[in-house]
Amino acid sequence: MELIRKTKDNISQISALVEKNVKLQLRYKFGLVTSFTISIVSILMPLIIMGNLFQTRPQIGNWNSTNFVIYQFLAYNIFLMRDMTSIFPQQFRQEKYWKTLPALIIGPFNRLNLLLGIFLSHLIVISVPFITFFLLGLFFYPISFITAMFLIILFFIVALVLSGIGLILGIFAISNENIWRILNFLLYFVFWFSCITYPYEIFPQFIQNIINLNPLYYLFDILRLTWIQDNIIITILTYPFHFILLFLLAVLLPLIGIYIFNLIYKKYGITGY
Numbered sequence: 001m002e003l004i005r006k007t008k009d010n011i012s013q014i015s016a017l018v019e020k021n022v023k024l025q026l027r028y029k030f031g032l033v034t035s036f037t038i039s040i041v042s043i044l045m046p047l048i049i050m051g052n053l054f055q056t057r058p059q060i061g062n063w064n065s066t067n068f069v070i071y072q073f074l075a076y077n078i079f080l081m082r083d084m085t086s087i088f089p090q091q092f093r094q095e096k097y098w099k100t101l102p103a104l105i106i107g108p109f110n111r112l113n114l115l116l117g118i119f120l121s122h123l124i125v126i127s128v129p130f131i132t133f134f135l136l137g138l139f140f141y142p143i144s145f146i147t148a149m150f151l152i153i154l155f156f157i158v159a160l161v162l163s164g165i166g167l168i169l170g171i172f173a174i175s176n177e178n179i180w181r182i183l184n185f186l187l188y189f190v191f192w193f194s195c196i197t198y199p200y201e202i203f204p205q206f207i208q209n210i211i212n213l214n215p216l217y218y219l220f221d222i223l224r225l226t227w228i229q230d231n232i233i234i235t236i237l238t239y240p241f242h243f244i245l246l247f248l249l250a251v252l253l254p255l256i257g258i259y260i261f262n263l264i265y266k267k268y269g270i271t272g273y
Contacts, residue, residue, distance in 0.1 A: 017117025018124065021091065025125045036129045039079040043072040046197040053202070061201035066141075067228050073137040074223050075197045077155065080126040082196075084162040085187060087122050088170030089180065115254055119163040123156075130155075143230040150232050151223065157250045158219050164253025171261040194220055215249060218242045 025032060047069070054065040063071060138148065165187070172180035193207070194216040200208060211217050222235070222242040229235045236243055 013113045014117045014120065017114065018121045021118060021121035022124050024094070025121070032125070035083065036080075036126075039076050039129075042079060043075050043197060046075070047072050050198070061199050062225070062228055063199050063201075070137050070141045070227055071199065071224055072197065073133045073140070074220075074227065076133045077130050078158075078196055078220055078223070080130050081155070081159045081162055082191060083126070084119070084122055084159055085166040085169060088118055088163070088166035089173035089184075091118055092170040092174045112254075112258060115163060115167050115258065118166075119160065122163075123159060137227070141227070143227060147226065147230050147232060151226055154223055154226060154246070157246055158223065161219060161246070161249045161253050164249075164255075164257040167254070167257030168260050171264045175264050175267075190214060190216060193217070196220060215245055218245050219249070222246060 050060075050063075050068055051065065053060065054068070058064055134148075134152075143151075169180060169183055169187070172183060193211050193214045195203075195211060200211060200217070200221070203211065218241065222239060225239060225242070226232065226235050229238075
């Protein structure tokens with residue numbers, strides 16, 4: 001009975017937070033639509049540049065003029081999920097200036113529920129453009145139903161990893177803004193070296209060496225490889241490191257995020273009123 005009660009309480013907390021966050025994000029519709037549009041613009045230039053490059057080099061790594069559109073459609077959805085790293089600081093700072101955050105943190109609110117609430121609310125907000133581009137990808141480069149469902153699961157796991165990063169950034173955003181800005185600046189380069197819009201093979205060797213050290217590259221790369229290979233077993237057997245890293249980060253980063261959240265909040269509290 002106690003387990004059932006706790007489960008109901010957790011679901012109630014998450015549901016309340018999801019409902020509040022979705023309504024808040026949909027309240028500023030112009031900013032939301034603008035962010036979706038900017039992501040579209042971000043994938044147009046690579047399509048143009050790589051389209052010209054494919055005229056002289058028909059095959060670049062796994063990519064050619066036929067399947068590169070999938071690379072960019074997946075890039076668009078990665079851009080949507082990348083906002084998970086900024087939505088946590090934005091949410092916390094908003095609650096901070098409304099003076100509602102202390103009550104949320106001090107009250108009997110599970111930190112994991114806080115992560116899941118913001119995580120799920122962002123997935124709901126981006127669901128329409130995400131599904132649209134996912135379906136466009138299926139139209140231009142069809143894959144099996146099983147692969148498509150597996151990809152949805154992989155996207156969900158990648159989003160969970162990004163939410164762990166967002167939670168770490170979020171607590172610094174309200175407790176020590178100097179560290180938050182430094183981490184945010186460094187994260188920009190981490191994304192830049194993750195081959196979101198351009199394939200690994202076009203970069204010079206010294207850039208490739210940096211990319212090889214970037215865990216996010218492997219997370220994004222496995223989404224693309226799973227799609228174009230359209231054979232889950234072969235993809236897992238060929239790229240086991242990608243999957244091991246993905247699942248490890250999906251478990252560890254949210255937990256590390258919660259640990260750092262508790263540690264930094266206890267040390268610095270909420271500053272900057």
